[in-house]
Amino acid sequence: MRNALASRLIPALLVLLFTYTGFSKVFAFESYQGTLMNQPLPHALIRPLSYILPAAELLTALGLLIPKTSHLALRSSFILLTIFTLYIGSILLHFFPKTPCSCGGIFRSLTWAQHLWLNLMLWSLNLYALLYRKPFLHM
Amino acid sequence: MKKVTLHLLLIALIGTGAAWVNKSPNTGKGKFVAHRYSYKSKSLDGTKYYWTYDITSLGWMEGTNYDCLTPNSATCTFAADPSDNMVDANGNYFLLTDILSTSFESGTFTLD
Numbered sequence: 001m002r003n004a005l006a007s008r009l010i011p012a013l014l015v016l017l018f019t020y021t022g023f024s025k026v027f028a029f030e031s032y033q034g035t036l037m038n039q040p041l042p043h044a045l046i047r048p049l050s051y052i053l054p055a056a057e058l059l060t061a062l063g064l065l066i067p068k069t070s071h072l073a074l075r076s077s078f079i080l081l082t083i084f085t086l087y088i089g090s091i092l093l094h095f096f097p098k099t100p101c102s103c104g105g106i107f108r109s110l111t112w113a114q115h116l117w118l119n120l121m122l123w124s125l126n127l128y129a130l131l132y133r134k135p136f137l138h139m
Numbered sequence: 140m141k142k143v144t145l146h147l148l149l150i151a152l153i154g155t156g157a158a159w160v161n162k163s164p165n166t167g168k169g170k171f172v173a174h175r176y177s178y179k180s181k182s183l184d185g186t187k188y189y190w191t192y193d194i195t196s197l198g199w200m201e202g203t204n205y206d207c208l209t210p211n212s213a214t215c216t217f218a219a220d221p222s223d224n225m226v227d228a229n230g231n232y233f234l235l236t237d238i239l240s241t242s243f244e245s246g247t248f249t250l251d
Contacts, residue, residue, distance in 0.1 A: 008146075011147060012150050015147050015150045016150050016157075017154070019150075019151045019152075019158065020154040020155075020158045021158075023154065023159065024158040024161065024162060026158075027159055027162040028162045061151055061154070065144055065147045065151060066143055
């Protein structure tokens with residue numbers, strides 16, 4: 001049961017998350033770049049980040065699909081979720097001079113606090129999968 | 140060994156489909172659909188302007204749900220790029236002008 005959750009359900013949830021968020025950015029790239037412009041980040045970073053972010057999300061999703069790379073992708077997903085969660089935490093703690101609007105797709109309707117809870121839940125599940133998943137268990 | 144996990148591939152396709160269905164409209168420079176906001180506020184320290192209540196998103200129609208009385212008055216609605224819409228702890232606002240960005244503004248704002 002524990003291994004089924006770590007090896008099947010959580011990777012499936014992460015694949016759904018990263019294909020959804022990655023392709024949401026790709027399908028509405030201009031709008032996504034506009035949203036990124038509103039983030040309290042150095043402007044020099046915006047352009048490269050606008051390509052790196054969806055690429056990282058989609059590569060992570062792709063990595064999760066392939067048994068050989070799935071453990072590496074789980075780590076990549078954990079790193080991405082850690083970065084996103086810390087970023088949202090910093091926004092909520094007013095570390096930045098302004099509070100931007102959140103990301104696209106259905107996540108646009110979430111407040112930053114709801115976004116933080118969602119991320120913390122996904123982060124915890126990702127950590128669980130990293131700890132309890134038997135590496136190279138193929139389905 | 141399977142090269143790709145099939146049930147995950149199916150879920151990836153579902154994620155892709157959901158992203159396509161829920162994709163935001165592109166709002167690039169010069170191509171955005173202008174939204175109207177109901178009134179303008181100014182931060183107490185006078186460094187920022189805020190535009191609140193996106194009435195286009197609420198589905199209000201000019202002439203039916205509201206009228207623009209006089210241009211540049213506090214009661215007049217106006218058009219703006221919705222990609223500049225932001226969310227603070229108290230709800231939505233629209234930041235058009237960063238007069239002098241010093242620190243995060245919160246609390247009460249005076250109506251212009």
